[in-house]
Amino acid sequence: MKRVLLTGAGGGIGKRMRRELSGAYPILRVSDLTDLGPAADGEEIVVGDICDPGDRARMVDGVDGIIHLGGLSVENPWEDILRVNIDGTYRLYEAAFEAGVKRIVFAxxxxxVGFYPRGHMLDGTERPRPDCRYGLSKVFGEGLSQYFADNYGIGILSVRIGWCFAKPETQRQLGCWVSIGDLTRLCRLGLEIPELHHEIVYGVSDNSRTWWDNSTARRLGFTPQDTADVWIPEVDASDVPEPGNEVALGVQGGPFASTEYQGDP
Ligand code: 15L
Structure with missing residues (x-):
């Protein structure tokens, strides 16, 4: 890969992944809606919107691979989810194909799958169970990825990212925490392994309390180097309540699942 595009480079994960990717490729093109500061060595900057045709064309021009973190990263009104995460992602894939992009990593x-009960082991082959409109847009993105792999021959890795913040503070986060180092290593595999059609994997570190069997990622060469287990004593001893109602406490998606809940998980 000579030139890699990182969308959403100004976001919570994007800012840290931009640093992790420093020097990994001859050119790292970073994009987001907002100011991304000065370009570091080996970087190109495109400030723009994936929903704008001209901006999209500038983002993907001359790019070999894309890590697509861009879009809304939490629940939002349907109109925004539809415009940014659904239509914006479709349009970005379309532009990527036209520009000759060979690989995409979809965040x-x-x-x-947030409505699966906790403790129910998932491996990426299960039927989706989105827990909110935002989750539904991610199901769309996975379907879009399958379609672009099958129909347009782009190799795509869909990564179901868990909790990617500094350190876990709740029981749920002990299960689904992923370090930025592990997540970046997994995304790089999606761009660099020689053969890839479309796979769905979990973005999770080596946590003993996980609900995810990540053997597909391991088969692709992913060996997580970090674990949430070092925080188990601290989190087990903490009396900070986990956010959300009793629905949230029972399902993998936690508080995302509780907002408009009206049935049994
Ligand atoms: C996500 O998908 C969000 O982008 C992130 O902000 C976290 O809230 C995370 O999920 C989570 O599951 O808590």
């Missing part, structure tokens, strides 16, 4: 989310 999916655990909220594509």
């Amino acid at each position: 999916s989310s655990n909220h594509a």
